[in-house]
Amino acid sequence: MNLIDRQVFSTTALRDNIPKNTFSPKRFGMVGKVVIAGGGPGDEGLLTLKCIEVIGSADVIIYDRLIPKSALRYARPGTELIYAGKEPGKHAMEEDEIIRIMIREASNGRLVLRLHGGDAFLFGRGFEECIAVLSVGIPCEVIPGVTSAIAAPETYLIPPVLRGISSSVAIVTGMEDPRKGRAFVNFRELAKAVNTIIILMGASRINEIARELIEGGIDPGTYVAIITRAYMEDSKVMITTVSKLTTGQINVENPSVIVVGDVVREGLKAMKKAGINFESNT
Incomplete structure (x- = not known):
């Protein structure tokens, strides 16, 4: 052995x-x-x-x-x-x-x-x-270390990329340093530039980010996974849509990893098959 x-x-x-x-x-x-x-x-x-x-x-x-x-x-x-x-x-x-x-x-x-x-x-x-x-x-x-941007979604069977569904992924911050004077992440342009968007530190701005994504041309019905406190005892995941996030009715807590894209829909199918608990607001 x-x-x-x-x-x-x-x-x-x-x-x-x-x-x-x-x-x-x-x-x-x-x-x-x-x-x-x-x-x-x-x-x-x-x-x-x-x-x-x-x-x-x-x-x-x-x-x-x-x-x-x-x-x-x-x-x-x-x-x-x-x-x-x-x-x-x-x-x-x-x-x-x-x-x-x-x-x-x-x-x-x-x-x-x-x-x-x-x-x-x-x-x-x-x-x-x-x-x-x-x-x-x-x-x-x-x-180097394992980033939550990849590890958290994969824990809930959500792939960052998937053959035939997503061939590109962007990992971005939702909270930029105000001292820079301008935002480096243009969510309107990002909406059509990549298939999957993974947002870190975006809880406080998620309503605004969702609106910018829609303004940039993303389908409002695109699925979103919000993974909160990954790897902690009270870890949870919510499945929603970009349009739902614009309403201000969904509370996103820190720390959360937010995944936007069709890979979330595919991940949801896998979660159901695996019996993984999730919240839904679609």
Whole structure:
């Protein structure tokens, strides 16, 4: 029987078989190092092996709100854990402070892990943090993570693309930084540019977004899936339409992944066959 058969994909067993201190700064002959990693969509089982490895080697871990607390059990005793969670209107720590801590600790010879939810470079601040660290001469490594933009829909059997139905997908943010002075996401143009639209952080603007999609020519009857708190105990999915979202009568909570396109209709068929519970407002 091989290792995987014996361990039945046990996360704990996988952890125990990962080489220790692979990421130690001393191994690389470095004073210190920053690793920026994606911690996945909230399910400990979707942490990558490389991410678990560096959690177990880090001296300091700065982690986000959607990181499952159980993931931190891989850390060594004595590892400094710093919460830097952000949610609309409430930040445990400002970005400048996060960067300052990363640079300070790495400059003192420590291995610093900046642990983001999802993937650090997809609507996170991972790239900005990486550039800030590199700019002062500190080595930085990036570990990709599983994004909720793909994982959440697939949990409910909704494919991002599907042969004969959708051959293109756009992953966009619904909440842009007002300091930019203009919106980079033009939903009117996007309505006809791709087959599937996946919106992150769009709960507060979904009525406006739906109106813009209709103005751009999308069929008002196009199905929409709203997946809320994916991978949490109270995870749920609602199936509705673009036109229904314009009424303001549908409450979309944070955090939600919103999928727009005909793939949702196909996913709904699969959910029914699989006996998956869903709310419907079509």
